[in-house]
Amino acid sequence: MRTKVAIIGAGPAGLFLAHLMARAGIDAVVLERRTRDYVEGRVRAGVLEQGTVALMEQLGLDARLKAEGLPHTGTNLAYDGEIFRIDMAALTGAAVTVYGQQEVMRDLFDAAGPRGVQIVFEAEDLRLDGLTGNSPSVAYRKDGVAHTLACDFVAACDGFHGVGRASIPDDVLKVYERVYPFGWLGILAEVPPVNHELIYANHARGFALASMRSPTRSRYYVQVGLDERIEDWSDERFWDEVETRLGPTASAGLVRGPSFEKSIAPLRSFVAEPMRHGRLFLAGDAAHIVPPTGAKGMNLAVSDVAMLAEALALFYADRDASGLDGYSARALARVWKAERFSWWFTGLTHRFPDMDAFARRMQVAELAYIRGSRAAQTVIAENYVGLPLR
């Protein structure tokens, strides 16, 4: 089998790229290790930047997003029993939309068939060959049968543990990494959210986040140590902790209910450079990870593939490779800014094991400063709604 662009992974990066290729009339095939149900079932991101929303609109995939997505013109910070709002719309003219990654994936998968987006699920034992030559290929097995997909380019959209980045020689790749000494314990519950917008809370006991999926479905997180076990977190213990950390003002009216999803995710900052090796291009979590504090992970995957799609379209229209040559530098410029924001916001809101009384006072002083400064709030707002593509 032969195609122009072999896309590894059917997560947000892979499927947005596949839809962009279909719209540009460029042949592409997506190879995904898991089933559709598995990929769609993963509870992950919740906040779409304006650029992600705009791309869904451009692709004509925004019908449900428009009907069910929750536009948020502000976000809230809580500390020391206080809460204040950052009016993103007033400060930047932009907003974000709360719409779960699961919903985005459903929209992308539903439209794939009708638009001729080819996806091979349960493609196993994938191997990339000939990446530094002119005719790369991808070998894989499906239902026990060996296949080879010859292509012009490989787009590795295969997440942090994929084969794409692993296929780049160690002496070519430079990796930057910070592993945080804590994770997020998250739950979903069929209860109305405590507030109509998100609340990011800094508490002496650790970070908490009040988020949502809909007016009747809430998503809450609390920072936990890496040695914590899910079995030790009954719903009651979780709700008590959320209530304490949000503080009396922010948690007023908190509605508790049974959780139907509960999981712990570690936090990490990670960037691999460059995002290209020969005819292999990395996009999304395959190249970089941010801690979820800034809600940037999926949005970065989307901005990467928007840039990659532009470069591929230029190549196939005019045999002009300048976009492909510039892809890594262009994508990384935006990635590093999002890495910085996510790292900074994590530092502002989380409790670190080595934090002494002074360090805690510095966090509180910074929050108090932000509360009183339009300039500081503008910095947060413009990062949160998403920096331009450039």
Ligand code: RFL
């Ligand atoms: P994905 O989603 O990991 O998809 C990669 C796909 O590649 C497949 N794959 C392979 N296929 C074939 N052969 C192989 N050898 C393969 N290896 C892997 C996998 O099965 C998978 O289907 O990467 P992608 O597309 O780059 O998308 C990245 C996003 O999913 C991720 O950044 C976000 O979920 C991060 N994230 C958030 N992002 C936001 O923008 N806003 C948020 O509010 C937000 N909250 C979150 C998050 C991530 C979280 N967790 C659990 C990590 C909250 C959490 C708790």
Ligand code: PHB
């Ligand atoms: C979520 O709703 O899952 C969510 C929201 C904001 C974040 C991270 C996760 O920063």
